[in-house]
Amino acid sequence: MSSSLIIGQYIPTDSVIHRLDPRSKIAIIFFYVVIVFFANSVMSYGVLALFAVGSALLSRVPFRYIMKGLKPVWFLIVFTFLLHLFVTREGDVAFSIFGWDVYREGLVQGGAISLRFFLLILVTSLLTLTTTPIEITDAIEELLGPLKKVKFPVHELALMMSISLRFIPTLMQETEKISKAQASRGVDFRTGTLKDRVKAIVPLLVPLFVSAFKRAEELAMAMEARGYQGGEGRTKLRELRISKLDISLYVLFALLVIALFMTRS
Amino acid sequence: MGERQVEFRHVSFKYQEDMPWVLKDVSFTIGPDEWVAIIGHNGSGKSTIAKLMNGLLFPQEGEIIVDGMKVTPETVWEVRKQVGMVFQNPDNQFVGTTVRDDVAFGMENHGMPRELMVERIKESLEAVRMEAYERHEPHRLSGGQKQRIAIASVLAVSPEFIILDEATAMLDPKGRKEIMKTVSDVQQERDLSLVTITHDLQEVTLASRVIVMNGGEVWMEGTPRDVFSRKEQLTEIGLDTPFVSKMADHLKEEGLSLSREPLNHQELLEDLCTSRLNM
Numbered sequence: 001m002s003s004s005l006i007i008g009q010y011i012p013t014d015s016v017i018h019r020l021d022p023r024s025k026i027a028i029i030f031f032y033v034v035i036v037f038f039a040n041s042v043m044s045y046g047v048l049a050l051f052a053v054g055s056a057l058l059s060r061v062p063f064r065y066i067m068k069g070l071k072p073v074w075f076l077i078v079f080t081f082l083l084h085l086f087v088t089r090e091g092d093v094a095f096s097i098f099g100w101d102v103y104r105e106g107l108v109q110g111g112a113i114s115l116r117f118f119l120l121i122l123v124t125s126l127l128t129l130t131t132t133p134i135e136i137t138d139a140i141e142e143l144l145g146p147l148k149k150v151k152f153p154v155h156e157l158a159l160m161m162s163i164s165l166r167f168i169p170t171l172m173q174e175t176e177k178i179s180k181a182q183a184s185r186g187v188d189f190r191t192g193t194l195k196d197r198v199k200a201i202v203p204l205l206v207p208l209f210v211s212a213f214k215r216a217e218e219l220a221m222a223m224e225a226r227g228y229q230g231g232e233g234r235t236k237l238r239e240l241r242i243s244k245l246d247i248s249l250y251v252l253f254a255l256l257v258i259a260l261f262m263t264r265s
Numbered sequence: 266m267g268e269r270q271v272e273f274r275h276v277s278f279k280y281q282e283d284m285p286w287v288l289k290d291v292s293f294t295i296g297p298d299e300w301v302a303i304i305g306h307n308g309s310g311k312s313t314i315a316k317l318m319n320g321l322l323f324p325q326e327g328e329i330i331v332d333g334m335k336v337t338p339e340t341v342w343e344v345r346k347q348v349g350m351v352f353q354n355p356d357n358q359f360v361g362t363t364v365r366d367d368v369a370f371g372m373e374n375h376g377m378p379r380e381l382m383v384e385r386i387k388e389s390l391e392a393v394r395m396e397a398y399e400r401h402e403p404h405r406l407s408g409g410q411k412q413r414i415a416i417a418s419v420l421a422v423s424p425e426f427i428i429l430d431e432a433t434a435m436l437d438p439k440g441r442k443e444i445m446k447t448v449s450d451v452q453q454e455r456d457l458s459l460v461t462i463t464h465d466l467q468e469v470t471l472a473s474r475v476i477v478m479n480g481g482e483v484w485m486e487g488t489p490r491d492v493f494s495r496k497e498q499l500t501e502i503g504l505d506t507p508f509v510s511k512m513a514d515h516l517k518e519e520g521l522s523l524s525r526e527p528l529n530h531q532e533l534l535e536d537l538c539t540s541r542l543n544m
Contacts, residue, residue, distance in 0.1 A: 134362050166362045169404035215357045222358035225319050225350040226418065227342060227374035235376050237369035237383075 009069065009125075010132050016245060017059040017130045022139035024246040025127055028253050032123050035260055036116055043263035045115055051256050052119045052126075061129045069125035070118070077114045084110030137161045138238055155231030163219070171212065178207050269297040269332060269425050271318055271348070271458070276327035278313055287313050289481045290327070295426070300452060300459040302469045302489070305478030306503060311462045314478070315430040318460070320344045332425065346375060349419030351432040355411035359403045364395065364414050367403070371422045382421075389420040392454065393447050409440025413447055420451065428460045433468065445471060466507040470528040477504070494526040509533050 012018070017025075032051070039045050056066060088106030095102055127136070141158035148154050179189060182203050189200050271294070278288040288310045295301050305311045316322045317329055320341035329336040331344045349371075352358045361367030365386055372382045390396040393413040403411060412432055419427055429448065433441040445468060452459050461468055469475055475492045477485040479502045485492055492499070493510045500506075509527050516537075517523060527533035 134366075162362060163360065166360070166403065169402070170356055173404065215354075218352065218354055218357035219360065221321060222350075222352055223360055223370075225321055225345065225352075226360075226371040227345045227422070228370075229342060229374065233376045234373050235379060235382070236373060237366060237379060237386075239379060 009065070009128050011061045011065055011129050013060040013130075015058060015060040015130065017055060017126065019243070019245055020130075020249060021240055021242050021246045022131050022135040023142055023240060024242065024249055025131060026136070026139050026143060028249060029123055029127055031253065031257075033120055035257060036119055038260060038264065039112075039116075041263055041265040044260050044265075045112065047256065047259045047263055048119055049115070051252075052122050055126055056122060059126055059130050061126070065129060066122065066125065069129065070121055073117065073121050077117045080117065081110040081114040084113055133165050134162060134238070137165070138240055142240055155234075159231075167215070170215075171208070174211060175204065175208055179204055269458075270330075271295045271426060271460075272330040273314075273317075274328050274330065276317065276324045276329060278310075278317060278322065278324045278326075287481050288317075288324070291481070291483055292327075293476060293483060293486065295458055295460060297425070297458060298452075298456060299474060300449075300461070300472045301474045301476060302472035303460065303462045303476045303478060304464070304469055304504065305484070309478040310481040311478050312430055315350065315428045315460070315462055318426070318428060319348045319350050346422060347424050348426045348428065349422060349424040350428045350430060351412065351415045351419060353431040353434050355408045355415065355435060356403070358415055359411055362402060363399075364390070364401050364403075364406070365399045367414055368418045368421050371418050375422060385421045385423075389417040392420055392451055393417045407440065408436050409443045412436065412440070412444050416444070416447060416451065420455070423455075425456070426458045426460065428462065430462045431464065432461075433463065433465060441465065441467075466505065470507060477502075489528055490526045493528070 032048075036048060039048055085102055085106045086100060088103055088109055089101075091103050091105035093101045094104045094107055131139075137158050140161070141154055144152070144154045144157070183189065187200050187203050189197065189204075191197075192200070273291050273293050276288055276291045277286055279286045291310070291314070303311050303314060313322065317324055317336070318331070320336045320338075323336065323338070332347055334340045334343060336344050359367050360370045368386045368389060369382050372385060377385075386399070387396065390399060393416050395410065395413050395417060398406065398410065398414075403414075406414065415432070416427070427448075429444075433444050436444065448459065448461075449471060451457065459472075461472060463469065469492075470489045472489060475485075475487060475489050476483060477492060477499070484502060485495065485498060493506050496506050496510070496514065507528075509530055509532070513523055513527050513533060521537075523533075523536045524539070525532075525536070527536055
């Protein structure tokens with residue numbers, strides 16, 4: 001177990017993007033995801049791409065980490081492109097491969113959809129790359145705040161998330177310990193048929209669950225002993241604050257929206 | 266607010282109606298700035314005492330008075346501000362994702378303003394000499410360090426009583442020493458009463474008073490010197506005495522006379538030097 005284990009994919013480069021309030025980041029990304037679907041001209045896509053790529057550059061996150069985030073969806077992007085390429089039968093025939101006609105419209109649509117995908121993934125992965133999980137948790141608690149009025153357990157949800165984050169490394173260490181203990185008793189995790197290997201996980205999971213329950217019980221008692229009585233009347237150490245930087249982001253985003261609608265065809 | 270003390274008045278407790286009594290008619294008082302060690306076998310009711318003091322459990326009979334307040338479900342939040350607790354497992358009481366967040370947890374619960382929290386985090390981390398670890402995550406700390414953070418978290422709320430419920434049981438000797446040093450430093454610096462529930466005899470010798478529990482009753486009470494000199498009574502209920510104490514016994518059997526029951530090597534050594542001169 002490395003001592004610098006970081007949960008998620010946060011890259012601490014301390015850029016302007018990192019310093020933005022996590023609530024601003026989540027909100028802007030949400031609206032970005034919405035407006036991406038309004039683009040319909042080369043120029044409008046260009047404006048959107050400029051914003052996304054610009055943010056990525058500003059974040060100073062090394063290129064390979066961003067690419068890593070895109071890895072699982074490359075297939076999807078390529079697949080949708082090809083699908084559009086071969087299925088769309090509108091406009092003129094652009095060229096033909098292996099006796100299959102590829103239409104102009106297919107090329108355009110495939111390109112547009114893939115670009116859309118790419119932009120969405122790029123922007124959302126920027127969130128997790130530049131924001132710590134606990135900041136995201138705090139932001140979610142704040143953003144969902146209004147739902148408290150309809151009795152939605154916002155505080156409890158956030159607490160659950162932060163406790164999970166805190167215990168992930170602990171449980172990982174424990175899993176390692178148990179798997180070693182079981183391996184020393186002859187459980188084989190690595191070889192055998194798929195069925196055998198799935199079966200071998202049982203003696204790993206059972207002790208892990210038992211101990212997790214015990215931990216939960218003890219933690220609950222420790223929390224109570226330290227005066228925890230729910231979200232009511234609680235103050236918070238971690239403070240979210242909207243700074244000038246956030247305001248600039250809002251202005252920039254507003255300009256982006258205007259530019260987008262001006263460049264639409 | 267009444268006088269600064271915890272008082273057990275004829276407290277009896279059982280976990281369930283059809284179960285035997287865990288505590289039977291237990292009475293004692295813990296005064297200001299005292300250090301009381303509670304020892305006893307597993308199942309002697311030591312840990313139950315800790316949970317009763319903090320209002321995690323309520324007695325069926327008798328009452329517990331903390332600072333003149335009777336511990337009831339109504340006063341329990343006030344009581345928990347005055348009685349801090351450190352548990353056995355260093356991992357299972359660490360709530361925050363970083364040291365700083367964990368120290369703040371208790372204060373957040375009590376609704377303290379943010380500025381005060383920041384100040385108190387600094388103070389209490391300094392008190393346990395962990396100020397360099399403020400931003401560390403729990404998995405990067407050793408067991409002893411985590412327990413020191415647990416103590417800091419309790420200190421931050423500035424209680425009058427701190428209970429260590431076998432807080433050193435899961436630590437290695439080094440971690441144990443660290444904790445005991447921290448605790449005794451803190452107790453000297455601040456107005457605090459300490460209650461340590463323990464198996465560790467070395468810890469007991471540091472206390473100003475010892476309560477020996479057996480079968481849910483107070484079996485013996487006195488200074489550590491007092492308690493360890495009554496060896497027959499301790500061995501009767503299967504409790505061990507410290508090595509120095511045993512050593513002193515053997516020396517006495519050999520005809521040496523010691524002026525007092527020694528609590529540590531230093532004391533025994535001094536005593537031996539002087540008795541040699543008397544011979």
